[in-house]
Amino acid sequence: MVKIALDAGHGLYTPGKRSPADEREWTFNNKVLLACQERLKDYEDVQVVRLDDPTGKTDVPLSTRTRTANSSRADVLVSIHHNANTAKWGNWGGVETFVYPRASTASRQLATNINPRIVQAMGLRDRGVKTANLAMLRDSNMPAILTEGGFMDSTTDIIALRDNDKMKAQGEAIADGLASHFGLKLKKGKDVAAVPNKQTNIPSPSHKTGWEWAEKKGYMNGERPKEGLTREQFASVMMKVVSDLEK
Structure with a gap:
């Protein structure tokens, strides 16, 4: 049995933890936690x-939270948060995840x-994985991470944070990442396939010409233009490009 400690950061009335439109960070955090818990x-x-x-x-x-995680002998701790910069609207943004500076492998x-x-x-x-001396990471006895799923004071990120489908997807992504980490098995009849999206195979207008060119050249297969590229996929694309240049 794998025991997972989940934490929605802060509370509804924590001073300063809100968007410039007074949307509470805990509400965002809670949506993700509930989706993660349901997916698990x-x-x-x-x-x-x-x-x-x-x-x-x-x-x-925070001391009570980490003490609860420690006393329950949880195998992992995930503290779910959403970021803020100046508390005024700006064009910054992105996702980042924190570990303790002397974190375990x-x-x-x-x-x-x-x-x-x-x-x-x-x-x-993607703002990457970073280190910080945060209480939830420092005072926990098990592997621990703190996620920041976007900026509440970002004019771009707030659109995603207000999208319940994206918040649900974030929670499910955390759950599936935990399952992958621990090698958890799906119950019979369950699947990890992404939720179908009718927009998946439609490139953004600003990238349409480049996408069609890459597809015509055989560098891309014409599917899922908005999804990220893995290292192995990138290697295959580069091999094709270099091969064409050497002809």
Whole structure:
């Protein structure tokens, strides 16, 4: 049995933790946590321990949260957050995931597994995996990560944060990343396939010409233009490009 400690950061009334439009960070965090928790039900042999107040009315002290995770002997801790820069609207943005500066290899591996999944789910810029001396990471006895799924004061990111489908996808991405990390098995009849999207095979107008050129050249197969490129896929594309140049 894998025990997973999930934490929606802060509370409804935590000072400063809100968008310039007064949307509360905990509300965003909670949407992702609930989607993650629901998705984890599709896997065998997994138990969830929630560390924050499920109503959001109380901002549970960080020491209480980590103490609960430690005393429950959780195998991993994921603290879910959404970022802010100046508390005024701006054009910054992106997804990042934090580990403790002296984090275990398992923590770093988990962050590296989950961060790109959140990037893909939200369709935002990848700010990468970073280190920070944060209480949720420092005071936990198990591998721990803290996710930042986008900026609440970003004019671009807030569109994704207000999209319930994207927030659900973020939670499911975290769950599937945890399942991948621990080798969890899906229950019979469950699937990890992405939710079909009728826009999946339609490139953005600004990239339409380049996409059609790459497809014609055989560098791309014409499918899922908005999805990220893995290293092995990039290697295959480069091989084709270099091969053409050498002709």
